[in-house]
Amino acid sequence: MPENPFKYVYILRSLEYPDRHYTGCTDDLEARLKKHNQGDVPHTVKFRPWQIQTAVSFRSEAKARAFEKYLKSGSGREFARRHF
Structure with a gap:
């Protein structure tokens, strides 16, 4: 099976605690959600179960990591709250 060329930045939302979110980066969304x-x-064990709220794909790992870092910043959290 060929390697996935995409990196995904994702935002999870807790189903039990809807105000809880988690932002991460992976190359396999399904496997990461399962974990x-x-x-x-x-970091996420106390607020299970989770669902994917938003996922954005990147061909560049550097750009994916930079976007993840931005979403974890104050202005990035506000951006995500308004747009996702």
Whole structure:
């Protein structure tokens, strides 16, 4: 199977605590969501289950990481709140 050429920046929303969100970056959205929901990610284990609220694909890992970093900033969180 060929390697996925995309990197995804994603925002998860907790189904139990709708005001809780998590932003991350991965090359396999389904597998990463499964890890979050199985409790394999310490930062998100308390607020399971999660669903994908938004995912943006990038061909450049550097651009994906930069966008993830932006979304985790104050202005980036506000941008995500208004647009996603």
